[in-house]
Amino acid sequence: MNYPFWDAPLGYGILTAGIAVLHVFISHFAIGGGFFLVVSERAARRSGDSGRLEFLERLSRFFALATLVSGALTGVGIWFVIGLTNPAAVAVLIHNFIWIWAIEWAVFIAEITAAILYFYGWRRMTPAGHMTIGWIYFVFAWLSLFFINGILTFMLTPGAWLATGRLWDGFFNPTFWPSLVIRTCICGMLAGLYALLVAAFCKPAPVKARMARLSSRWGLLGLAATLPALYWYWRAIPAAVTTAALQGLPTPMQALRYSYWFAGCIAALLLVFGLILARRLHAIVAALIMAAGLGWFGSFEWFRESIRKPYVIAGYMYGNGVEVADAAIYQKDGYLPHILYRSEDDLADLFRHACRSCHTMQGYKALKPAFEGTDRAFIAAIIRGAHLLRGNMPPFYGTAAEADYIAAYIDHRLDQRSLATLSGLQGVSLGKKVFEIRCGKCHPMGGRSDKTKTLAGLTGEDYRNILDNAATLGAGMPAFTASETDRNALIEYLKTLKAGEEK
């Protein structure tokens, strides 16, 4: 709460992910591509394959333009965007890992110098000298990954650091090694995909076919190697996190499912167009394979980011920048006295610091559709019990009055008409909608905390009693504050429930 809140009309998750995924897609190619170039150059020089050398020179031009410019600057872009969207988290990372970042900077300087000299050195250096620079490039590029990987994995699995606060406990955390292996394999795969794109422009056809096959083999081998590494990575994540994800977090599991599909697409396309029909490889197909690679890598990063929820640094800081250690202070004082940068609207300030890091009113993770047709008391209750929702929401540590302020802020921006009017529904259909909006947030049918079995087969009177006493049924349960129309419709819907059946 020591920083102002950048209130831009966009989803910060999407903004950060857009820049970060683009960066990792290029920067991993920068590592794998360096290895690909120098290994292939060595083979081409040994066999006197001038066609392959020409291809490699062209690839190195593409390599330099992509990695030196877009790769390097999107990396800086991540710094810029996270400094805007979650400065508190960046400050924690910088204060703990400044020297790791400084080391990464030192190796990055050598990496960039090597990339420039390798690119300009094709026609002015001896083969041995040129390849030496290529090897130096690869070593420093991979070292750069090594060091950044420690900080990235720390955010998901800080491990013993939470107890000791020691740098190396945080750096060599439980997912450090599996993540390093996965990323190294991805580097190899991306080298193949980028090279395939350049190969698609090669002439004559026999050279094109040879280069396409070579590139595709790299792509397939890299992809295949990531699979066992991914399993190792999954096993290294604390069981409590993976179990919670399997039981109640749809986002990371959905991301994982997407990654399977993308992996399948990449493998199939590489096999058919990269190996079997290599002579006829078209640039559009190569670009499609690249896009699938971006989708695959993006899915993996999405999985990694979303399984960490509700934290930005697991066990230490929540996604909204609230530190776990400060819980008692906020519970005592509330948030407002600790918000340093204030506008003249307390409600908006509270909303920004408690919710806005992840949610917008309309758009990314929108609250308007989630709360339309409800009321201020219900919204306040949901805020107070946010941590009970699905396990991916940070707890609200502010006071009850502050929860009510935030609820007022949200409620004021909702369409105030009744749910029946808004949805155009009535009877059982309206009841189903009431259930989804008021009950389904915590008790989704077929999901975590599904209450179908308990609720099925009761009488109308039973349902009315349950709704009247909802607030007493358990911690976090809101009182049922809907209109009489909504209440009757919900009861009609509940009467239709059958145990074990999803409606």
Place this chain on the structure above:
Amino acid sequence: MNLPDSNFLSAPLWLITGLHILTLSMHFAAMNFMLGGILVAAAGTRTRHRDHPMFRRLMALLPSAMAATVTLGVAPLLFLQLVYPHQLYPAAIVSGWFWLLVIPVVILAYYFLYAGSFGSKTSARSGAGFLWAALPCLVYVSLLYSSVFSLAERPDLILRLYRQSQSGLLGNPEVGYSLLRWLHMVLGAAAVGSFFASLLAKDDPELFHVFRKIYGWAIGIASAAGLAYLISLREAMSGLLRGTGAWVLAAGILASLGSLYLLWHRRFVLSAVILSASLVLMVTTRHQLRLWQLRGQFDPASWRIAPQWAAIALFAAFLAIAAAAIVTMLRLFYRHQPHS
């Protein structure tokens, strides 16, 4: 469980400050060469000397200068964020959209420089068109940096601005103050650019004379802008001049004049060394000014210090290894003759 407290500096303040000043000086050297080089090359191709090979050589160097600027700029930003997070992030957030726009704008400028470099292989003039295109991009970035970094020295102003708007669409309203700072930087870049241009043209007496003259004028005007900037700071200036800062500033000005004198007498290496020293002294002055500006609101010495000596030693080792690798690669690059 008692969770770790992350509010600490993992090295003594003097070490972080020293590294910040050193790396920022390196960044400025590269940035000045790039920005000044663009100005010199773009303007030079509009003169009767446009076909001089020196312009093509300069254009060919500009993308690498941009790479050096970006890469060397990472470390000082890192050290700045470490010590001044409560000043820098709020200043960036108030100008959020403009701050974020820096990235695509620099990418665009970078590609223009590559296009200029490739285009100059046919003629310097065709490459120069791209340099003119890159120039407004870099003017934007430099203006924004002046605005944000000068705002970061005014926490009270950030509080006021944030109260007005939270959408990240504000700049530093004290335009005169940040413009003077910007003007001093850009003129300094023009001076350094013309210094390097005179080195590249040292075998052509006429052109050497022109750049030497430009260098002299640029130093003079940059000093005047710097002085005006200092005067605009009022209290911070008087504080600076009462302490050791006055000596550092005086030494910096003398070093700039010394480098001009040495360049005039064709003592190139010594002139470059003195110019570098003047850059370090100016960056040190800038650091002292920041401390004066923040006096009473924030003192970097208030940070708790918990050094991570093993990591610092590892950083020193990797820095040495990287430096050795760079020297080795440059020797390899310049030693070997063309093989085809």
